[in-house]
Amino acid sequence: MSGTSSPEAVKKLLENMQGDLRGLSLECRKKFPPVKERKGKSTDVLTQIKLQNQRSTWEIRRRLSVWKKAAESGIIKVKTIAARNTDILAALKENSSEVVQPFLMGCGTKEPKITQLCLAAIQRLMSHEVVSEAAAGNIINMLWQLMENSLEELKLLQTVLVLLTTNTVVHDEALSKAIVLCFRLHFTKDNITNNTAAATVRQVVTVVFERVVAEDERYKDIIEQPVAVQGNSNRRSVSTLKPCAKDAYMLFQDLCQLVNADAPYWLVGMTEMTRTFGLELLESVLNDFPQVFLQHQEFSFLLKERVCPLVIKLFSPNIKFRQGSSTSSSPAPVEKPYFPICMRLLRVVSVLIKQFYSLLVTECEIFLSLLVKFLDADKPQWLRAVAVESIHRLCVQPQLLRSFCQSYDMKQHSTKVFRDIVNALGSFIQSLFLVPSAGNTSVTPNQTGSNASGSTGSAQTNPGVLGMGGGATVLPAFEYRGTWIPILNVTVQGSAKATYLEMLDKVEPPTIPEGYAMSVAFHCLLDLVRGITTMIEGELGEAETVSQSTTETTSLPALSSEHQDSQSISDQSDKELVSRAVWEEMVNACWCGLLAALSLLLDASTDEAATENILKAELTMAALCGRLGLVTSRDAFITAICKGSLPPHYALTVLNSTTAALSSKSYSIQGQNVQMISPSSESHQQVVAVGQPLALQPQGTVMLTSKNIQCMRTLLNLAHCHGAVLGTSWQLVLATLQHLVWILGLKPGVGGALKPGRAVEGPSTVLTTAVMTDLPVISNILSRLFESSQYLDDVSLHHLINALCSLSLEAMDMAYGNNKEPSLFAVAKLLETGLVNMHRIEILWRPLTGHLLEVCQHPNSRMREWGAEALTSLIKAGLTFSHDPPLSQNQRLQLLLLNPLKELSNISHPDIRIKQLECVLQILQSQGDSLGPGWPLVLGVMGAIRSDQGESLIRTAFQCLQLVVTDFLPTMPCTCLQIVVEVAGSFGLHNQELNISLTSIGLLWNISDYFFQRGEIIEKELNKEEAVLQKQAEEKGVVLNRPFHPAPPFDCLWLCLYAKLGELCVDPRPAVRKSAGQTLFSTIGAHGTLLQHSTWHTVIWKVLFHLLDRVRESSTTADKEKIESGGGNILIHHSRDTAEKQWAETWVLTLAGVARIFNTRRYLLQPLGDFSQAWDVLLDHIQSAALSKNNEVSLAALKSFQEILQIVSPVRDSEKPDTPPAINVSVPVVVGATTATSLGRSFMRTDSIGERMGRYNGAELPVVTDEIEDLNLWWAAWNSWYRIGSESTKPPITCDKLTFIPSQPFLTALIQIFPALYQHIKTGFSMDDLQKLGIILHGAVSVPISSDASPFILPSYTEAVLTSLQEAVLTALDVLQKAICVGSENMQIMYPAIFDQLLAFVEFSCKPPQYGQLETKHIANAKYNQAEWVALNYVPFAERSLEVVVDLYQKTACHKAVVNEKVLQNIIKTLRIPLSLKYSCPSESTWKLAVSSLLKVLSIGLPVARQHASSGKFDSMWPELANTFEDFLFTKSAPPDNLSIQEFQKNESIDVEVVQLISTEILPYANFIPKEFVGQIMTMLNKGSIHSQSSSFTEAEIDIRLREEFSKVCFETLLQFSFSNKVTTPQEGYISRMALSVLLKRSQDVLHRYIEDERLSGKCPLPRQQVTEIIFVLKAVSTLIDSLKKTQPENVDANTWAQVIALYPTLVECITCSSSEVCSALKEALVPFKDFMHPPASKVQNGES
Secondary structure (H helix, E strand, O other), rough: OOOOHOOOHHHHHHHHHHHHHHHHHHHEEEOOOOOOOOOOOOHHHHHHHHHOOOOOOOHHHHHHHHHHHHHHHHHHHHHHHHHHOOHHHHHHOOOHHHHHHHHHHHHOOOOOOHHHHHHHHHOOOOOOOOHHHHHHHHHHHHHHHHHHOOOOHHHHHHHHHHHHHHOOOHHHHHHHHHHHHHHOOOOOOOOOHHHHHHHHHHHHHHHHHHHHHHHHHHHHHOOOOOOOOOOOOOOOOOOOHHHHHHHHHHHHHHHHHHHHHOOOOOOOOOOEEEEEEHHHHHHHHHHHHHHHHHHHHHHHHHHHHHHHHHHHHHHHHHHHHOOOOOOOOOHHHHHHOHHHHHHHHHHHHHHHHHHHHHOHHHHHHHHHHHHOOOOOOOOOOOHHHHHHHHHHHOOOOHHHHHHHHHHOOOOOOOOOOOHHHHHHHHHHHHHHHOOOOOHOOOOOOOHHHHHHHHHHHHHHHHHHHHHHHHHHOOOEEEOOOOEEEEOOOOOOOOOOOOHHHOOOOOOOOOOOOOOHHHHHHHHHHHHHHHHHHHHHHHHHHHHHHHHHHHHOOOOOOOHHHHHHOOOOOOOOHHHHHHHHHHHHHHHHHHHHHHHHHHHHHHHHHHHHHHHHHHHHHHHHHHHHHHOOOHHHHHHHHHHHHHHHOOOOOOOOHHHHHHHHHHHOOEEEEEEEEEOOEEEEEEOOOOOOEEOOOOOOOOOOOOEEEEEHHHHHHHHHHHHHHHHHHHHHHHHHHHHHHHHHHOOOEEEEEEHOOOEEEEOOOOOOOOOOOHHHHOOOOOOOHHHHHHHHHHOOOOOHHHHHHHHHHHHHHHHHHHOOOOOOOOOHHHHHHHHHHHOOOOHHHHHHHHHHHHHHHHHHHOOOOOHHHHHHHHHHHHHHHHHHHOOOOOOOHHHHHHHHHHHHOOOHOOOOHHHHHHHHHHHHHHHHHHHHHHHHHHHHHHHHHHHOOHHHHHHHHHHHHHHHHHHHHHHOOOOOOOOHHHHHHHHHHHHHHHOOOOHHHHHHHHHHHHHHHHHHHHHHHHHHHHHHHHHHHHHHHHHOOOOOOOOOOOOHHHHHHHHHHHHHHHHOOOOOOOOOHHHHHHHHHHHHHHHHHOOOHHHHHHHHHHHHHHHHHHHHHHHHHHHOOEOOOOOOOOOHHHHEEHHHHHHHHHHHHHHHHHHHHHHOOOOHOOOOOOOOHHHHHHHHHHHHHHHHOOOHHHHHHHHHHHHHOOOOOOOOHHHHOOOOOOOOOOOOHHHHHHOOOOOOOOOOOOHHHHHHHOOOOOOOOOOOOHHHHHHHHHHHHHHHHHHHHHHHHOOOOOOOOOOOOOHHHHHHHHHHHHHHHHHHHHHOOOHHHHHHHHHHHHHHHHOOEEEEEEEEHOOOOOOOOOOHHHHHHHHHHHHHHHHHHOOHHHHHHHHHHHHHHHHHHOOOOOOOOOOOOOEEOOHHHHHOOOOEEEEOOHHHHHHHHHHHHHHHHHHOOOOOHHHHOOOOHHHHHHHHHHHHHHHHHHHHHHHHHHHHHHHHHHHHHHHHHHHHHHHOOOOOHHHHHHHHHHHHHHOOOOOOOOOHHHHHHHHHHHHHHHHHHHHHHHHHHOOOOOOHHHHHHHHHHHHHHHHOOOEEEEEEHHHOOOHHHHHHHHHHOOOOOHOOOOOHHHHHHHHHHHHHHHHHHHHHHHHHHHHHHHHHHOOOOOHHHHHHHHHHHHHHHHHHHHHHOOHHHHHOOOHHHHEEEEEEEHHHHHHHHHHHHHHHHHHHHHHHHHHHHHOOOHHHHHHEE
């Protein structure tokens, strides 16, 4: 029970109330004596007072008596309530309106005493919470009245406060009215009232929001319905809020309105308001009640939509204002930044960012950007100061900074806010240093302030400067390029205590003391670094603890970043990866700006403590970057510390390059460029040491200051404590230390320790006593630094070693080309590091010795000597150190330690090689018995002797090898035999001494014998070793990797021997090649049986084919220059006088050797799974050899081709080795699968039979089905044959003297291979293959012969003999033709192609083939001793081909394919060429053979053509035939002059034969023949029937040469077909008509011409031939008319008669001719016309005759 509701309290309340009422009644009576009139009920009184308060006094007195009465009745009322109710307070509250009424009326009197009494009574009621909502409303109305009348203002405020704080009955309008009342009282004239009202307003606003919190607490367990409208878009839509929240919402909204100078919605009645007060209220609400805004969407909405835009709007004057711009002309001075508002806005912004960052991500981005802008140099000083204070508040909240980074910097297309803040601080600090001299004064908007601060600024500056000069105590300060800024103690570390953000009472901007802003910014940076590093390292520590629980703990607490990555990524959850991304982004965003600012401050700092803080910040950042693995930033910070350690502008490349990379990153902040500022040289530091720089040409001396030493200590501290994360930065650190050590004159002594020493040259180093005492400390720390390397993790140790190596490399560079004392710092420290880490020497041995080996190669003898000494010391130390486990059990380590010894072989300096061999000797003497696995290294040292290292060295090494081969082979592990083979081989390749090479080949033969003799023992030991290795490989989960794996180890030994011999087979020296080749093939022949069956696969592929590849390559690229002599007096035969010819011999030997192995070992090779691939490769080699431009090689290749082709037929059983029973395979299945693809034609090579039948294991050899396998092999052979043929016969593109033309023996051998090959592939031989063959045959025949070979190949031109190549070609076609003849139907479609091929050869008779662009000479014109090309005589070949064509056609004329493919037409077309040339043919026999062939072919072909007339297949043949007849019978070529009469008659008889063929074979069947053709034949007969002869004939021969016999036959034929007595078909009648018509027209033409010529010639006689012609025509006409008369009248149509009669007038005209012969013939012609003369028939007219 609370104090107000206990029975005693209630009792007291009742007593007090009654007392108050009595008191009120008493006062009224005192003031105003009773009046007669009384008026109605007390409830109306107050209203009437309002309406009539200006009435006269007596009216008021009357009312007061009413109030008195009301008071008295109130007493009764209270007593009644108390008597009737048990819960008195509830009853009072229920009736509170009536209870309160008397007091309200009392207040209405405006009498101070009464009013005070009433207000006190009302407050008492309120404090007991017995006021109802209605009563509260009445009370507020009454208070409003009092406020308007300016009565009891302080009491009013107190009452309002009590009313609102004690209960929650006041809501909505009543509440708003109460709040407005307070606001209005805040703006009165009275200061006390104003301040009280202000406090009240603040308290009331707080109360309103506390109610919301309480209300939320009450309802927190009730699940709310989801709000329908998200993010209220309507400002009045607060229906979803509960009452208290609604009030708070309306209040906050109106506060925003008021600050924005807009009318309020809810606080009705406000008269005035100030922005500063409004902003303060907003700030307090936002700061005190963040949860309200975060929990209620409506409030969040207000924040987003009202507060943020308002803040941005109010900031605008600050944004736009520029310090330098003149403000006098500006009409609106309001736009100047106003300190009170600006400062409050910044406070609001700070709260918004701190509390509502998650809600207002975008808005905060704008605010933060504004903050950054306010730091600009053109903003007022006070604005920059408050801005930097605001930023400081952010800098001490690392989690908030982390959120900025996540929300902005890590998002695409977003402002990089975090980066901008840091960069802004950096540029702010720079701007403070870069201000002009007036900039020491703080400029403020009002002039007076400016002057004042200016004077204070100068007053502060001077003492500091004087102090320095006079040696007095120096103020801590920064000084840079003449600008001096003191460091003020502004804040405690890690807190952001603001000065100017708290000046809420100031209206004018304050004066900012000099150095204040700089000091705050400096603290910002330090706090930022401290905050970020502490936060990230804390989280990192947690992450590492988690990951370390799963891994071993290392000796160092801080793992290196790289190590950390590799160890823990697998265990890290996504969350950790996200965290890491944020950490990295934070560092990446801030490091540039931080570094720029810190470097500048470090340079400017004159205070040791400040310097220490800056260095500490740089060190922690460097360490953090290192832990996160951010190399660039880590190096940048370390570089900064390093630069600080060295004198200004010190030329150290490592640092300069790093800085150059950084300074090129000038990054922009708000459009301002921020550059890395280089250190200023004017330092006020104390100089403590002078020394020489470490450089190639030292220029003068350099000075070290105390700040340099301070930085150096930081650097040593960094290396010592954070060595594990330095990684590649060790290089920077050690380089700097090396230079500092050099400047301080510390020199490394024995064992690597540093001690002060004199400089070797130049002035002595000068050291102050201060630094002299420091030197031993520094030296000690340095030594401890390298000793502590034993505690680094492996990765970091590697970085350290790498850095030392790089330093050493630089020292080596400096030592080149001069004999100055080199800097041995790095080499000494490498030795020191190596010796202290001997327990884990394995991990650093390689980089360490690797570098020392480089040092051993240095031209500077001192350097080289150091390197060799260090290396041998380390090797000896390593071998004597008691390792765990001992070396005898740790062979790997033993080899690792010995390896650098072998590496020394790569160094050419003789002194080093001597040391190496001495060392080897020592090791052999001391540890030879335990060499075991060290043998390979020893052998390696022997084998490392190079050809260029002098004959004596090679001889010595070779003697050692001979000794090993003769004495030590049985004692060394069998695994080393392979190395012996390789070393022996390497001596074979030495070109210093031919004898050594040849002897080493002999050694290899001896070694092979040793293998053969001790095969079993070696094999056993190797297998044992192999099993161990295999097991190790399986455990590691890797594949066993050794040469020629997976062959058994003993086989691998053989394979290595073969491979070595194979290498010697391609030696540049022919003697070595020959010897090695013979040895290789002999060894394989002699010892090959020892190999496992499967190893043959490797022999074939890795040895033989590999060798062939290399020989081929060397042969094709060999030099063609002539070699004069073979050294000494040895002469070289002309067949071997170029490198190319010598290589050709090697190629021939190698190819023959491989082919022989394929032949003799076929029973071993064929069961191998990929025999067909091997076959392909061999064929490929044969092909490339055959196509080589060397006749010796190409012919030998074809011989090898023939040799391997013999092996494809199955081997006889007696020759096969014993094989286990065949694997049971059902052959039909396989055959079926193959026949489906046209009997293996498109067989895939990869899918060989062996693979399909399953791989065999061990020695199980399956018996392979020969047919299919062989079929594939044959097809492969055919493809190779085709490629050889097509390439070798292809004409060259360009032709010159060097053009290579294949020889006739080669081509003959090539073509001779085909018939045998064809026998095996004929089943699948297709049209495509036939065409390919055709191309090759055609090409081969076209190849000319070189003139110097022609006498041996060509017969004399007159003999019609074929060359062997031509014979071979025809034989090949003959084989094909015969196979087709007996082959299946689908093979017979090849006939046409064979015809085409033969016909192409036939054409050679008239058109010899051209071989590309090559010019060939006729044999008669060729000179044997010149390099010319002679064309062959193709006539015999062409004629033989033609005979074959005729024979073949006679056999196949009716064949479907022959008919369909128009073979007959093609034959005719081909024959037309010689027939039309006739006398112009190269050989007379050609055209005669052609015509006889034509007659033979037509006699068979024409019946076939008629048979297929309807199908149209011969349509195009007829015109071709007609043209052929035409070209032959009326040839354009003149017969030769020496043609005898007998010959001419013979030739004419041939023409007659042709016409007879036409009359017997063509015209009788006219109904099957196209009309056009018949027409052409008729025209031709017509032309032949009339004499036409050459004018060149002499008169004597004219009768014979007119071909009268021929004309006669033509004419007879015409006549014969003009009058067929029986017209059986319309076609025949058509022929007759046509023949007559043609004949008559011809006659008419000849007559006309004769008449014309006769007339023109006058008395001269016409030429004999023309006279003869006209006589012939006249005879023909008479014969014709006689024939017509004898014919049946119905067979002659009227048109013909008309043509005959039309001749008559022409004949009559001929009468005038002078020739008697013509006249007599004319008579004969005219006589028959008498039969045409009849009397005219009488015409009948009108029925009368």
